[in-house]
Amino acid sequence: MPTWDEFQPFIVTGLALGGVYALSGVGMVVLYRTTGVLNLAFGAVGAMGALIAWQMINEGGWAEAPAYIVCVLFGGAITLAYGLIFGPPLAGRDPLVKATATLGLALILLGAMSWIWSDKARSMILPTSTENFQVGDVLVNYTQVLGLTFGVVVTVGTVLFLRYTKLGTAMRGLANDREITATLGVPVRRVEAAAWLVSGLISGVAGLLLSNLVGLDAATLTFLVISSLAAALIARLSSVIVTLLAGLVVGLATALATPILSISEYRDMAPFVLATLALLWLSRKGHTISGRAV
Amino acid sequence: MSIKLVLGRSWRTVPLAALAVCFALFVAACGGDDDDNGGSGDGSGFSGEKAKTAASKCGLGNGEKASGEPIKLGAINTKQPGTDFTEIAKTAEAYFKCVNDNGGINGRPVELVQETEQTDPAQAAAAAKKLIETDKVAGIVGSTSIIECAINHKYYEDNGYYVIGSGIAPECYGTPNYSAVNMGPRHSVTGATQYLIREGVPKLVLLQSKVPGTEYIEGGFLALAKQEGIPTESLAEAVPIQDANSVALKIVQAAGDNGGVVLNFTPPEALKILQAAAQQGLQDRVKWACSTPCNTDFLADALGTTFDDKLGVNAELNLVSVDEPDTNLYKEILQKYAPDIPLGSFSQFGFLEARIATDAMLGIKGDVNKESVNEAFKNIKGFETDMLCKPYYFGEAPLHIPNNTDWTVTPKEGTMVQKEECFEISEADAPIKRVRDIEKSEGIYQPVE
Numbered sequence: 001m002p003t004w005d006e007f008q009p010f011i012v013t014g015l016a017l018g019g020v021y022a023l024s025g026v027g028m029v030v031l032y033r034t035t036g037v038l039n040l041a042f043g044a045v046g047a048m049g050a051l052i053a054w055q056m057i058n059e060g061g062w063a064e065a066p067a068y069i070v071c072v073l074f075g076g077a078i079t080l081a082y083g084l085i086f087g088p089p090l091a092g093r094d095p096l097v098k099a100t101a102t103l104g105l106a107l108i109l110l111g112a113m114s115w116i117w118s119d120k121a122r123s124m125i126l127p128t129s130t131e132n133f134q135v136g137d138v139l140v141n142y143t144q145v146l147g148l149t150f151g152v153v154v155t156v157g158t159v160l161f162l163r164y165t166k167l168g169t170a171m172r173g174l175a176n177d178r179e180i181t182a183t184l185g186v187p188v189r190r191v192e193a194a195a196w197l198v199s200g201l202i203s204g205v206a207g208l209l210l211s212n213l214v215g216l217d218a219a220t221l222t223f224l225v226i227s228s229l230a231a232a233l234i235a236r237l238s239s240v241i242v243t244l245l246a247g248l249v250v251g252l253a254t255a256l257a258t259p260i261l262s263i264s265e266y267r268d269m270a271p272f273v274l275a276t277l278a279l280l281w282l283s284r285k286g287h288t289i290s291g292r293a294v
Numbered sequence: 295m296s297i298k299l300v301l302g303r304s305w306r307t308v309p310l311a312a313l314a315v316c317f318a319l320f321v322a323a324c325g326g327d328d329d330d331n332g333g334s335g336d337g338s339g340f341s342g343e344k345a346k347t348a349a350s351k352c353g354l355g356n357g358e359k360a361s362g363e364p365i366k367l368g369a370i371n372t373k374q375p376g377t378d379f380t381e382i383a384k385t386a387e388a389y390f391k392c393v394n395d396n397g398g399i400n401g402r403p404v405e406l407v408q409e410t411e412q413t414d415p416a417q418a419a420a421a422a423k424k425l426i427e428t429d430k431v432a433g434i435v436g437s438t439s440i441i442e443c444a445i446n447h448k449y450y451e452d453n454g455y456y457v458i459g460s461g462i463a464p465e466c467y468g469t470p471n472y473s474a475v476n477m478g479p480r481h482s483v484t485g486a487t488q489y490l491i492r493e494g495v496p497k498l499v500l501l502q503s504k505v506p507g508t509e510y511i512e513g514g515f516l517a518l519a520k521q522e523g524i525p526t527e528s529l530a531e532a533v534p535i536q537d538a539n540s541v542a543l544k545i546v547q548a549a550g551d552n553g554g555v556v557l558n559f560t561p562p563e564a565l566k567i568l569q570a571a572a573q574q575g576l577q578d579r580v581k582w583a584c585s586t587p588c589n590t591d592f593l594a595d596a597l598g599t600t601f602d603d604k605l606g607v608n609a610e611l612n613l614v615s616v617d618e619p620d621t622n623l624y625k626e627i628l629q630k631y632a633p634d635i636p637l638g639s640f641s642q643f644g645f646l647e648a649r650i651a652t653d654a655m656l657g658i659k660g661d662v663n664k665e666s667v668n669e670a671f672k673n674i675k676g677f678e679t680d681m682l683c684k685p686y687y688f689g690e691a692p693l694h695i696p697n698n699t700d701w702t703v704t705p706k707e708g709t710m711v712q713k714e715e716c717f718e719i720s721e722a723d724a725p726i727k728r729v730r731d732i733e734k735s736e737g738i739y740q741p742v743e
Contacts, residue, residue: 006547009574013539118378120636121561123596129573139575144539212573213539215566220534227536258540259547261529265504268532 002259009138010255016144018251019151020209024228025235025243026155027202030162032237033175034195035087038099039079041106043225045200046207047218048109049074051117053208054124054216064127072204078109079200080193087192091178106222113218126212143212150205155244162240167194175238227254230271234278250274349622353393353652360398364405365662367651368425369436369459370418370446373410379438381635382460383408385644386436388631389652399655399662406648407431415445422446426453432667434459435651436644443472454664456671456688458651460643464510468725473674473694475646475686476610476639479507479558479585481695481719481726484514485608486556486583488720489702489713491518493581493606495554497525501545501567502558504530511558514723521722533563538570546571549580558585561593568593572600586610590638594705601705606713609701611642611681613710618680620649642681650677650686675738683716684740691736695729699742716742 024042031039049071056062056070082105090098128142162168170191173181182188206228210221231250235242250271257267367390369383387406394403407429409421418441425431426449434450437459443466450457451471461467461474467481477485479502487498500515502508512528519526527548535541545555545567557564564584571577583606591614597605612621614637624645628635635641654670655662677686683699702714718741721727733739 002547009543010540013537013543016539017537121565121590121593121596123565123569125569125573125598132573132575141573143573214536215534215538215562215569217534217562217566220536220566223534224536254537255540258537258544261527261544261548264544265530265532268536 005137006259007256008136010258011252012135012138012140012144014252014255015248016147016251017213017255018248019148020206020213020247021224021228021231021251022151022244022247023147023154023202023209024206024225025231025247026151026158026240027199027206028225028228028232029235029237029240029243030158030171031195031199032232034171035083035091035174035192036095036098036178037083037087037090037102038095038229038237039102039199039203040099040225040229041079041082041102041109042199042203042206042228044106044109044113044218044222045075045078046203046205046210047221048078048113048207049204050124050207050211050216050221051113051218054122054211055117057124058122068126068208071208072201075202075204075207076197076200079203080197083196083200084189084193087196088189106225110218110222113222117218122216124211124216126208129212143209147209147213150209151244151247154202155240158240167191171195227251227271230275233275236282246274246278347617347619347622349626350619350649352389352396352623352627353399353656354397356397357395358397360394360401360403362402364403365399365655365667366405366407366429366431367433367435367667368407368409368429368431369434370409370411370421370425370439370442371437372413372439372442374412377413377440379640380408380410382438382640382644382647383436384632385628385635385641386648387644388627388635389645389648391631392627393648393652399652399658402662404652404655406436408436411439411442413440415441418442418445419449422449426455430664432662432664433651433655433671436647438462438640438643443469447472454668456668458647458671458674458688460647463507467695468693470690470692470694473686473688473696475643475650475682475697476586477695477697477700477719480511480514481698481723482585482608482610482700483511483556483558484518484723484726485700485702485717485719486558486585486606487515487518487554488717489606489608490554490556490581490583491522491524492714493554495524495549495552495581497527497550497553498556499527499529499545499549499553500556500558501529501531501541503533503560503563505533514720514726515556517724518720518722521720533559535563535566538566539574542567542570542574542576546576546579551579552581554581554583556583556585557588560587561590564588565593565596568597568601568605572597577601577604582606584608586639589703589710591709592636592638594710595708597705597708599707602707603704603713605704606702607704607710609703609710609712610697611639611646612701613703613712614638614642615709615711616680620646620679620681623649624681646679646681646686649679650674653677683742685738687738689736689738691729691732693725693728693732695725698726698729718742 053067053071056067132141170186231247234246253270254267371379371383373380390404411417434457443463447465447469457472460476461478466472466474498519508530549555588607589609658666674688686696698719703710704713
């Protein structure tokens, strides 16, 4: 069993990764609450944005900052385009159908990434990854700080946005009942479009951070959505605050299991185990995944 | 309740506009890429310094087009998402095109029939059956597959085929009718471990991807460490790695200060770990080594200068940057006949296999057919090339590991450079000991100078 000193650096890596899981989870929850769509293409969109940024910097000779902005904008643009094209025709369908449709987008993007970029080793280092500071014996870089900070800031920002802005109120209205909200004069498609756009922009940011914290690899970034999904499920796809906490717990649990060699190779199960335990506990308490009128 | 939103008015045009933005971004991103493989530079020498040493000749090297009935050879390569070995056979094909432009095999052209499989035993078996019974190939050259050796070696033995390929599975090295130009992951890991032992590490940790065959691969590592009395930890990690920072910390802690870490992963996965280590300042906490897949300028370039002279990579074949006859021919052929294929170990394998096969076929007196081709392959002895430390051979033996001596290279300013001269893979590993004994009994053993 590792000593406390040996566990300390894993707390840093766990919180950093957990922060980005939370960030991604919040993006998924906001979209689900507004549109009823569980976006399984969240990771693939971020991955493609990050690879485009890599291409621009390394092959196109672009400066880093505009390339990073393009990465985020790409996330917003592709997600918004999907939402506008496929959102309305699928609006009346079962949530499972909607989620499966986004899986189609994920697979198309994954195939495109494999075709364009192959599986050669490549990396994109944010300037924040090369700057670090010492906390006790642990070296912390600023990308790790950013991961946690973004998770917290986006969560708090989302809570305030949903509570105090007209668009946020409209999103909450849609989450409660789409038909009634529409009859009250809320322009449903515009509100949903805003949710698609925000979720897409968050996927771009998450892709950028994860390409540094995890690695610039299409398949890895695409399937990291599973850990974020676990955080969102623990929050019953409704509470962004609980999503933040769940994301951090998932990140920490996975990281802290890593140095314990006897269970290390099973740590990838942590998100599913935690989600399953949470859902079982919630169902005993009479809570279920938030049903959303479509 | 009435809520006004400020989100633009012309909604019909928004999807098109969004798609246009995506397309524009994509085009902008791809604008500067002349490289089909999307790589970050290959250190090829294509546009670098002009070679001073003359390249070897393709086959007869007479500049005359071959004609007549082609001599058919066959290759089977794994091609599936994440694993694509087809560039090995494609490079072999490029070499044969050059041979065909230079007199062929005594006037006859060579045709390479290429099959692929997706780690499916039935498919691998069917591919071999098609090559031999339908296409009636005279020989098997240029195969690299995760499972093909294991599935087909008996079939080849029964049908009298002697395969010149590159291997992964144990059967590519431990059966009588295979002689690979590479040494495979087990012996490459042993070579990387030897480098760390020379660096004086007090403990050794092996981390490899969690796939079938990890126990076979760790065999040499464990035997060598046991012989040297060094404690070990052998770990496997599911790929793709999703928490590289934690993985890097784990192996550094497992190795302890100044311990040694051997990585056996594909370049993208190894890069994740090495980069995570660099970001956490772990490069100097332990000594790092890697098996052959890390020997690529893509990885060196992606690492920047963070691991310069701090990562020993076992190299089964010589660096692509050397100015030597065969390596120069290899670069010329890729440039002329297969410009889309990047320089690196895989294409080196294909080139070398085709070069060895061509050399053997040119020595055939009389009709070139299945019997004479395989007899020629079987009798290959002392094939010298600057791509290998020692001559390649085939011969009749229960196992073949002709490539059992290799280099250590290291990243340096974005490219791989030589760190250690040729050294022998340790005989602490039983198969290597057996091969050396066979070499000595056959009189073909050459000690490293």
